[in-house]
Amino acid sequence: MNKEPVERMRHVICHYHIYKNSGTTFDGMLAANFGGRHVAFDGPFPYFSIGQHELAKIIQRHPRAIAFSSHQVSLPVPSALDFNVLPVVFIRHPLLRVYSIYRFKRAEGDDTDTSRNAAGMSFEEWCRHALSHAQELTQVSNAQVRLLSRTTGQPVAGRRARDGMVYDLNQARRNLRNVDLLGRTEHFARDVSRFPALLAEYGIPFEVGDTTPRNVTASDFGKTIEERLRAVAEGLSPDTWAALQAANRQDLALYAEACERLDAAGAPEPAPSQPGAAPEGTTSSGDTSTEPSSASSSSS
Numbered sequence: 390m391n392k393e394p395v396e397r398m399r400h401v402i403c404h405y406h407i408y409k410n411s412g413t414t415f416d417g418m419l420a421a422n423f424g425g426r427h428v429a430f431d432g433p434f435p436y437f438s439i440g441q442h443e444l445a446k447i448i449q450r451h452p453r454a455i456a457f458s459s460h461q462v463s464l465p466v467p468s469a470l471d472f473n474v475l476p477v478v479f480i481r482h483p484l485l486r487v488y489s490i491y492r493f494k495r496a497e498g499d500d501t502d503t504s505r506n507a508a509g510m511s512f513e514e515w516c517r518h519a520l521s522h523a524q525e526l527t528q529v530s531n532a533q534v535r536l537l538s539r540t541t542g543q544p545v546a547g548r549r550a551r552d553g554m555v556y557d558l559n560q561a562r563r564n565l566r567n568v569d570l571l572g573r574t575e576h577f578a579r580d581v582s583r584f585p586a587l588l589a590e591y592g593i594p595f596e597v598g599d600t601t602p603r604n605v606t607a608s609d610f611g612k613t614i615e616e617r618l619r620a621v622a623e624g625l626s627p628d629t630w631a632a633l634q635a636a637n638r639q640d641l642a643l644y645a646e647a648c649e650r651l652d653a654a655g656a657p658e659p660a661p662s663q664p665g666a667a668p669e670g671t672t673s674s675g676d677t678s679t680e681p682s683s684a685s686s687s688s689s
Contacts, residue, residue: 399472400591401448402570404458407536409489410479411574412458414600415581419456421598427456441467441541448472455593463539464564475591477584478565480533480647481574482614483640484633487529488621491515503528512624520553520632530554530636534643537561553636561643571647575614582657 404419406412419427428451432439438461439447445467448457466474481489495507503525507515519525527535530553535545538561547556565571569587572580578600588595612620622630634641 399452400593401454401472401474402456402477402588402593403444403448403462403466403474404456404477405462405464406458406460407479407481407533408460409486409493409574410481410533411572411577412460412479414577415477415479415572416458418581418598419458422595423455426454427458428454429458431459431461437461438463441465444474445469445472448474464537465539465541465567467541473591475570475588475593476568477570477572478537478568479572479574479577479580480537480565480644482618482644483531483533483637484621485575485614485617486533487516487633487637488512488624490528512621513626513629516625516629516633520629520636523549526554526636529633531556531639534558534561534639537564537643539564552632552638556639558639558642561639562646565643565647571651573644573647573651576651580651583654586657 402419404412404415406416416427416429428447430439430447431437439459440463444457444459444462448454448467448469449472451457464476464478466476490503491507491512494501494504497504498508506518506525510518516529519529526549534556535547535554538547538557539545540560545556546560547554549555570584572584578597581597581600585595585597625633
């Protein structure tokens with residue numbers, strides 16, 4: 390009896406590129422691994438959103454591609470019969486992310502309100518303005534929960550509260566639980582070192598290669614997270630620092646849960662030393678603060 394041939398499921402990587410969260414560095418890795426089989430795309434405007442149905446069409450229109458990345462796609466992954474999306478997400482300590490946005494926008498000069506304000510204000514002034522401004526508030530209050538809390542075909546559920554913006558934290562948690570390829574900007578090299586084994590399960594070869602941060606504005610790579618946070622706090626009044634923490638209560642909770650999960654997973658066993666390799670025990674900088682140069686003030 391002849392058997393019908395079993396079609397092999399197509400597995401593809403999709404990098405859900407969150408602005409200021411190591412995305413440029415990881416996109417460089419995808420390009421190095423897959424060359425023309427890595428498809429990076431965004432819509433015509435910075436505020437454009439690409440839904441699950443549109444993402445599925447893009448994947449189907451590139452049948453040879455292995456990896457996709459965009460600032461404008463959102464979880465959950467699209468449902469399909471002929472392909473399986475392996476999502477990649479990087480998150481970042483929200484207060485370090487806010488400071489990175491300020492520094493980047495201050496230097497970028499992209500003619501957006503955010504950039505003009507950053508260029509003309511101290512960090513204290515910029516934070517106070519953003520926390521009190523309806524449009525700018527979304528950049529400095531729970532932005533990562535906002536980006537990670539979508540459901541298929543629906544707008545983000547959110548409202549303004551006394552301390553800042555509030556979104557569906559439980560939905561963000563559910564979405565992030567389905568992301569095996571999860572990393573943190575502050576521990577980029579360590580977290581990405583898990584990816585080759587995870588992708589090998591789906592028949593996708595992946596080499597980490599160079600983890601040098603790309604398109605960065607930060608210069609404190611050698612410092613601990615605690616030291617960086619102290620430096621950010623020193624640039625703000627106690628009241629503004631407290632207000633910024635309150636405005637990011639959900640982001641802080643999501644980040645803490647991600648850290649607990651990834652720290653429990655640990656890093657893979659190091660490969661045997663090769664001639665010319667770094668000595669055992671050395672690590673690269675954890676902070677890969679990357680910024681897409683084309684992102685506007687509304688990108689996150």
